[in-house]
Amino acid sequence: xxxxxxxxVALFLSLSVALAQEVAxxxxxxxxxxxxxxxxxxxxxxxxGNTRKAIDLVESKVLPYFNFQRMTALAVGRDWxxxxxxxxxxxxxxxxxxxxxxxxxxxTSYKNQTVSYKPSxxxxxxxxxxxxxxxxxxxxxxxxxxxxxxKQGNAWKVYDVIVAGVSLVTNYRDxxxxxxxxxxxxxxxxxxxxxxxxxxSGKK
Amino acid sequence: MKxxxxxxxxxxxxxLALSCGGCATTANNPKDPFESFNRAMFAVNEGIxxxxxxxxxxxxxxxxxPVKVIIGNFFGNIWDGWTAVNNLLQGKPEQAVSDVxxxxxxxxxxxxxxFDVASEMGLAKHSEEFGQTLGRWGVPDGPFFxxxxxxPRTTRDTLGWGVDILYDPVAxxxxxxxxxxxxxxxxxxxRASLLPTDKVVEEAAFDKYSYIRDAYLQHRRSEIYDGNPPxxxxxx
Numbered sequence: 001x002x003x004x005x006x007x008x009v010a011l012f013l014s015l016s017v018a019l020a021q022e023v024a025x026x027x028x029x030x031x032x033x034x035x036x037x038x039x040x041x042x043x044x045x046x047x048x049g050n051t052r053k054a055i056d057l058v059e060s061k062v063l064p065y066f067n068f069q070r071m072t073a074l075a076v077g078r079d080w081x082x083x084x085x086x087x088x089x090x091x092x093x094x095x096x097x098x099x100x101x102x103x104x105x106x107x108t109s110y111k112n113q114t115v116s117y118k119p120s121x122x123x124x125x126x127x128x129x130x131x132x133x134x135x136x137x138x139x140x141x142x143x144x145x146x147x148x149x150x151k152q153g154n155a156w157k158v159y160d161v162i163v164a165g166v167s168l169v170t171n172y173r174d175x176x177x178x179x180x181x182x183x184x185x186x187x188x189x190x191x192x193x194x195x196x197x198x199x200x201s202g203k204k
Numbered sequence: 205m206k207x208x209x210x211x212x213x214x215x216x217x218x219x220l221a222l223s224c225g226g227c228a229t230t231a232n233n234p235k236d237p238f239e240s241f242n243r244a245m246f247a248v249n250e251g252i253x254x255x256x257x258x259x260x261x262x263x264x265x266x267x268x269x270p271v272k273v274i275i276g277n278f279f280g281n282i283w284d285g286w287t288a289v290n291n292l293l294q295g296k297p298e299q300a301v302s303d304v305x306x307x308x309x310x311x312x313x314x315x316x317x318x319f320d321v322a323s324e325m326g327l328a329k330h331s332e333e334f335g336q337t338l339g340r341w342g343v344p345d346g347p348f349f350x351x352x353x354x355x356p357r358t359t360r361d362t363l364g365w366g367v368d369i370l371y372d373p374v375a376x377x378x379x380x381x382x383x384x385x386x387x388x389x390x391x392x393x394x395r396a397s398l399l400p401t402d403k404v405v406e407e408a409a410f411d412k413y414s415y416i417r418d419a420y421l422q423h424r425r426s427e428i429y430d431g432n433p434p435x436x437x438x439x440x
Binding site: 098101102105106109111130132138140141142144164165166167168170171172173174175178179191195199 | 232233269273276280320328329331397400403404407408409410411414415418419422423424425426427431433435
């Protein structure tokens with residue numbers, strides 16, 4: 001009976017921890033950005049262009065908060081519904097690899113930028129929001145960096161990253177649509193596989 | 205999106221289309237009816253960049269950060285006056301006043317625009333030119349063009365650019381050597397500021413031309429709405 005009680009207490013505790021972890025989307029963006037930038041600021045390797053290290057950082061700190069299935073669906077557009085579940089999985093895996101590399105590379109060109117967070121108006125019960133930030137850099141215009149997030153269960157996940165008004169996801173629509181028209185979904189998968197292989201072998 | 209028809213614009217587009225009579229149109233994107241002409245010009249610019257990029261890289265490596273910041277501020281200050289005019293034309297007088305304040309402060313306290321004191325005082329820098337003003341007035345994009353030297357522009361932004369350069373005080377300097385060295389420095393400074401983007405585009409894009417075109421079109425849409433464009437439902 002005693003052990004059963006302690007089990008209940010343990011369950012209750014872990015449940016309340018889980019509930020407490022329901023972070024608001026703007027707080028989430030801020031927390032992840034601060035985390036990543038704190039590491040990059042102290043890491044001379046990443047600043048010196050070590051892509052591998054930047055990728056590891058993004059994979060451990062950023063990936064858990066991204067919904068790549070949704071991102072890939074947006075990049076592929078209408079043709080997404082034509083893909084089989086297995087094709088969808090392969091597309092999402094390959095697209096993830098490509099985006100992580102792009103995003104990581106941007107980190108390696110970090111100099112002394114700072115991030116400012118714009119106030120966001122969040123309405124209760126909303127499940128899709130845009131969180132706006134700005135990258136400030138001496139001598140240049142600020143660059144707007146926005147994150148689109150949606151709520152999945154209790155957690156918010158990023159499904160689009162928008163740099164200076166350019167969605168890193170939907171910017172692929174034309175290219176992907178073209179490839180699907182020319183060589184089908186499998187052709188698109190192959191195109192992504194080839195690019196990722198090529199990028200991997202070009203680097204250490 | 206505003207879908208109004210504008211006759212003068214259509215006429216310009218028509219003239220441009222006729223001057224490009226021999227070009228085959230392999231139009232996949234309705235916004236880019238002259239894609240084969242544009243791709244050819246894109247190739248020309250990539251060729252020019254073979255020379256420009258190393259110079260920009262040299263500048264970027266050799267010049268210490270404060271020097272680059274001063275040069276960026278100096279040219280930025282020149283355009284802030286034009287930004288004020290365009291904010292006024294777009295019906296944003298408070299922003300125009302702030303831009304005028306920026307020019308006054310940075311040209312004096314900021315020693316001829318070398319230091320962006322105004323930003324530190326809370327007068328944010330805005331990005332406006334005549335192409336955005338036309339966009340605000342409801343002039344549609346029109347066909348997309350990739351021009352030699354000046355690069356991507358929609359038809360509307362090409363017209364806007366034509367008005368912008370009328371303002372450009374640097375282009376109006378009479379002393380030719382001074383003018384040319386200022387114009388040259390400005391190009392190198394601008395190219396250098398794009399260097400970090402190069403690697404990203406190089407790796408991210410499958411087709412560099414269409415990646416840049418689509419990014420440009422999205423970016424302009426966002427600029428016209430001052431960074432807050434109505435969200436397109438991505439699912440269509």
